[in-house]
Amino acid sequence: MLESASNNDVLLSISINDLPLARLHLTVRADAALHLPPYAGSMLRGAFGHALLALAPLPHTDGQPCALAHHCPYCQVFATPALPGHSLQKFSNMPQAYVIEPPLGGEQRLRAGQEWGFSLVLIGKALAHLPIVIQAWERALRCGLGVQRSRCTLLAVHAEQQPTPLWQAGPAPAAPWAPAPLPPAAPLDGHATLHLRTPLRLQQRGQIANAGQLGARLLLIALARRWQLLLDVHLGAQAPQQDFARLSAQADALTLTGHQLQWFDWGRYSARQQREMRLGGLLGSVQLKGKLAPFSELLHLGQWLHVGKNATMGMGGYSLTASSVCAASN
Known part of the structure; x- marks a missing residue:
């Protein structure tokens, strides 16, 4: 935890070790011609949400709370229930336990067989649901992306800065994995x-x-x-x-x-x-x-x-x- 350099500095109760999080890199193959829009984050988020919802243990009816919210991967990863009466949150939605980082570089048109990729940050409780998160991405990509529903295949998942995949396409299950600590924050001088x-x-x-x-x-x-x-x-x-x-x-x-x-x-x-x-x-x-x-x-x-x-x-x-x-x- 950071401590202030003087009595006039704020003591911030912030430590990168307070809550685990990890960035994963997903390698994908386009099995048909694929149009990536200028910003693909929304397209990927929608596909992920639908796939994860399809794998949820109970159906989710609009306006009805999930009876298994504390264990349901859809609730724990994609649709975090609001904390009642929280002083910092006046709206119904809480920050979700994931961040999708789409490919940069603007609009792209990929040919069949071309590989591409994006990243996913998982936070806190979402890390425990990694196997079903990977399964959801397999499903989302297989069902197809974009207006044309262009089918894709998830080839591998790597943890950040790790050359060996923690998961790759094939019959073998995902390797045992625990997120590594984030690199330490260096001081900022001025x-x-x-x-x-x-x-x-x-x-x-x-x-x-x-x-x-x-x-x-x-x-x-x-x-x-x-x-x-x-x-x-x-x-x-x-x-x-x-x-x-x-x-x-x-x-x-x-x-x-x-x-x-x-x-x-x-x-x-x-x-x-x-x-x-x-x-x-x-x-x-x-x-x-x-x-x-x-x-x-x-x-x-x-x-x-x-x-x-x-x-x-x-x-x-x-x-x-x-x-x-x-x-x-x-």
Whole structure:
């Protein structure tokens, strides 16, 4: 856990060891021509959700709580039940225990037989459901992606920075696996740069913040709030608590400068709402300056957690650089 360098620094109750999480890399083969849209996170999330729901032990009727919510993989991974009366969450949905990181590089058209891949971050209780998560991805890819339902095959799953797959296609079961600890967070000395890899959607007064509205407090409180909610969902009464009043005061003393920030606009069709939804966000980089030492672990964790709205489909992903900080690979 981080301790402040002086009495004026916030003591943040944040440790990368508080809650296990892991990034997995999935290698896939397109068995038919496949069109990957400009941002494929929504397409992958929808396919995963439908496949995981099909494998759930009980049917899920709209508006009815699952009788097995504490054990159901669909509830524990994809549809976390709300914590009643939680002070940080005014809405019905809690942060989910996964993040899909789609392939970057914009729109792609893949030919049959071509390999491609994406990443998946599993958090807390979701890690215990890894076998059924892999089974769900097998099913989702086999059923097909996109409007054309282009069939694909899951070939292998690798843990981050591990050359040997923990699972590969074939009759052999997944190898025993436990997530390795995240690499330690290096101290931040005075400045750090966040390179926004996927669109950042931070909400301010009910609207998505533009480049002129983006500030250090908005960014850091959103990230701290996301981490706190995940801790509370997965650890319950044992979850460490952050001091948000002091955290906000410290964040107010920092400066945030955007570099080549641009708005990336994209849309997806919502079957539930039966309409096209626009989900734009900011791309580019932002530099934080000031007393950053208390925020080192929080910003480090954010490279796996993502930040802002629609994080489950990979929005708000970034890498962190500073003179003494190595960014997490994706």
